[in-house]
Amino acid sequence: MANSKFEYVRKFELPDSCLPNVWMVVRIDGKGFHKFADAHEYQKPNDDRGLNLMNFCAQQTMNEFKDITMAYGESDEYSFILRKDTTLFNRRASKISTNIVSFFSSCFVFYWTKFFGTYELKYPPTFDARVVCYPSEKNLRDYLSWRQADCHINNLYNTCFWALVHSGQTNKEAEDTLKGTFAADKNELLFTRFGINYNTVSDMYKKGSFIYWSEVEETIVRMTPKGHGDSTMVEREFVRKRRQPTFFFGDIISDTFWSDHPQLLAV
Template sequence: MANTEYGYVRSFEGNDALPPSNWIVVRIDGRGFSKLCKKYNFDKPNDRRALDLMNAAATEVVRSFVDIALAYGQSDEYSFVFHESTGLFERRAAKLATSVATAFTAEYCMQWPTFFPDATLTRPYPAFDGRCVCYPKRRILRDYLSWRQADCHINNLYNTTFWSMVLKGGMSTTEAELALKGTVSSDKNEILFSRFGINYNGEPEAYRKGTVVYRSYSEDECVKGSLTAESIGDRVADSASKTQMEKDRKRKQKAQIVIDHPDIIGDTFWTAHPYILASKRGQDYGE
């Protein structure tokens, strides 16, 4: 940038670099999605086309940003987890949040015709906002992801029961809301089964557990220890050569991106994929 007499205005820019050695979560949320759902007549309580569109957009964001270790989504939100060692955009919060949110929005709009071929997008177009949150430990990061999955279960159980009472039980939305006031999970499960013959545990996992998007590496790569912090994060150790850096980046770009609906509150998923939250070779991923 040219050094002119007007350059002093740069001093007004705030320093929003996020602290090092923190996992960065960029969470995006749909803006005005209740109106969007109504406008395009989304199925209730879940529209599989809409969820598949969200997952397709998230997959391309993960593919574009190789420092994303994992993404978790439900409803109209997605959380993208950047590895603690990332140096992308010098860890500037605004750059990370806006880059992810705009990339997701673009993918969502561009892929819309694939999932809704009979519904042409018109203004106001779908849009997503984003925010950055730092988590200093993997244990806290896992608690965050558990919180989002628990939220998915609570909301989906309520919505499944609510809309069954309205669409199948003939109740008004006000009547259904009053009937569910003060109920707990067991009450909702009983209503679903006794009145509508629905076993909630038999509902699609995508609805009950949300969606996890991550890179899958071969067992051979993991055994050889190639997936360390240096190869997962954007920054590598000073001793690492540029050639090795490029190899690591290409490995991540070529990795298979998986869309799945596992339980991420328990340990099974993380034990099966220890490299996702790996920090350094031999270190416990759960710390």
């Protein structure tokens, strides 16, 4: 039963490497999370347990795939940015996207109880993933701006919508109330009808979650010989630097953040 006469079927696997020297963005998005959120009684419009679980899984993903330089998440989605010069899986699109989405999905189930405690996960969640290539810094920043603008628009709308519904309107009535309104109208509505100053809403809800590698100094304690001929062991503090995936819940559309972190777009 020699394998060789069947082995030709490998030739049907066609290569799918991405162009060199472009940023690759892997965006994952929960499948049917409208239903998933309902089934697991997510808070509306934002559920901290759910968002924190997403964020934690994204951090784990960055730790697992070190060529991810930044990530941005909101709602049921996360975008992972790979270094322009990454050679991860020889830049094969399907290898990159499937490994990332598989690990993320595994994490979501694995770390569920860390965020939902004893609240039961009712069924295994699914995420899709895609790879998109961006050639220029401007294109990449516009991509991230696109996602953050999406987050803002949805969150402002949803905040109003659920405030109206919680105050007694039907879904249909809430929709009608908001039809045709602009951002300013929605801010006004929140303030006058519900006493909510939208500026004070949590930044994570308004801006989404951006993650990047930053260097932190850690103080560790080690036993070392006292020195100068004295071999008695004593505790000594050492400071060491460690890179870790760090959150930023602020504006990534304007230039400020990027001029403060020039190294992020350098790779």
